[in-house]
Amino acid sequence: MTSRTTDWWHTLAVSAAPADAPAAFCADLGADSLLAAYRSGLFPMPAADEYGRWMNEALYEDRVATGAIAVPGGDGELPYQVAWWSPDPRPVLIPGQARLGRRLARRLRNRLDWSTSVDRDFGRVVSQCAAGREPRWLTEELRRSLLALHERGWAHSVEVWQGPELVGGAFGVRAGPVLSLDSMFHRRPDASRVAVADLATRFGAVGGRLLDVQWDSPHIRSLGARPVPRQDYLDLLRSGPPVGPPATDLLPAARLA
Structure with a gap:
C-alpha cells in the first residue's frame, strides 16, 4: 500500500528548498517513501540517537516554523528523526x-x-x-x-x-x-x-x-x-x-x- 508520505514527496517544491539545510523532516523511512524521495531529488540523513534528533530540532525549528523546511501534512509531532536533503549546488x-x-x-x-x-x-x-x-x-x-x-x-x-x-x-x-x-x-x-x-x-x-x-x-x-x-x-x-x-x-x- 502506498503511504501518504509517498504521494507527498511528489508535491514537495524541492527547487525552492533551502540550499544549505534539509528540504524536509519526515520520519517515514519505509521503502516506498524512500524510493519516492530519491525520485524527487532527496536523500535521507537519519539521526543516530536522541541527541541527533535534539540537534535537528535546535538547528532548524525556526525554519520549520516559518515553512522554509517542510513537514508532511503538518504533523503535530515534528519528526526530527530523519532529515531529507537536496543540496544546492x-x-x-x-x-x-x-x-x-x-x-x-x-x-x-x-x-x-x-x-x-x-x-x-x-x-x-x-x-x-x-x-x-x-x-x-x-x-x-x-x-x-x-x-x-x-x-x-x-x-x-x-x-x-x-x-x-x-x-x-x-x-x-x-x-x-x-x-x-x-x-x-x-x-x-x-x-x-x-x-x-x-x-x-x-x-x-x-x-x-x-x-x-x-x-x-x-x-x-x-x-x-x-x-x-x-x-x-x-x-x-x-x-x-x-x-x-x-x-x-x-x-x-x-x-x-
Whole structure:
C-alpha cells in the first residue's frame, strides 16, 4: 500500500528548498517513501540517537516554523528523526568522466587479482559502509528499507574483490536516469575509487546519465565529480525514461585503467 508520505514527496517544491539545510523532516523511512524521495531529488540523513534528533530540532525549528523546511501534512509531532536533503549546488559525476589517476591506473594494470561485480553482496557492502562511521546515519531502519529496494531491483551495490576477499565497494539507489550514490568503503587503498569508477562505467553502458554523489568534498572532486545547480540536476532527474540496472558480471578491474 502506498503511504501518504509517498504521494507527498511528489508535491514537495524541492527547487525552492533551502540550499544549505534539509528540504524536509519526515520520519517515514519505509521503502516506498524512500524510493519516492530519491525520485524527487532527496536523500535521507537519519539521526543516530536522541541527541541527533535534539540537534535537528535546535538547528532548524525556526525554519520549520516559518515553512522554509517542510513537514508532511503538518504533523503535530515534528519528526526530527530523519532529515531529507537536496543540496544546492549538487555534486554529480558523469559516466565516462570518472578519474582514477595515473598512479592508480598503473597499479590496476598490474593487479590481475582485482575484479569487480555488481549486486553480488549488497547486504555486506551496506554493512561495511556503516561499520565504524560517525555519525551513524545508516541506521537499522534505513538499511532494512535499502535491502527491500535492492530486492525490488532499485538499489545496487558494486563490489571490489582481491581474489575472494571483498576489499571495497559502494551502493546507491537508481532513480530515472540517475544513480544516487549513498556511500562507499575500502579495505585496501583506493578500492573505493575503483568501485565508483566501475559503477560509473556500468551505469553509463545502460544509458545512465549521472551519478549523484550527494555531498561535495575534495575526495569526490578528485574522482571527477563537479557541482551543478540543483535545478539542473532536478531537470535531468525528471527528464527522459528510466534506465535499466547495470550489468552484474564479475570483470577484471584492470579494464578500467
